[in-house]
Amino acid sequence: MTSPATSxxxxxxxxxIIDRLVAALHPSHLDLVNDSARHAGHMGDDGTGESHFSVTVESTAFVGLSRVQRQRLVNNALGDLxxxxxxxLAIKARAPGER
Structure with missing residues (x-):
């Protein structure tokens, strides 16, 4: 499956992260940024270079949901991670047509 990601x-x-969000939310837009380098040496840096992320996801799954409900859907998709x-994980979750 081709991801609708731009980054x-x-x-x-x-x-x-990408696989799980695509499978759970079928996004029309997905942008994932690895912010780990900005946090090197800080608490939570496990040395892997993959501990801090920002995600922007646009999905029809978010239509009519509050910001908290949208973030819960993202969190549920990522589960144990x-x-x-x-x-x-910084989350920007929007429905199509929102900015």
Whole structure:
């Protein structure tokens, strides 16, 4: 399946994030940024270079949902990654047509 991503960081954790979000939310837009280099040496940096991310995801799954409900859908899609491999995740979740 081709991802609707415009920005794809490389690495195993990034690949899992993209795969899970595509499978769960069928996004029309997905942008994932690896912010880990900006946090090197800080708390939560596990040395892998894949501990801090920002994601922008646009999906019809978010239509009519609050910001919190949208973030919960993203968190549910990522599940165990948030407790084991991702220290920080900034989420921008929008429905089609929103900015």
């Amino acid at each position: 794809l960081p490389t690495g195993p954790v990034a690949a899992i 948030l407790s084991s491999r991702i220290h920080a």
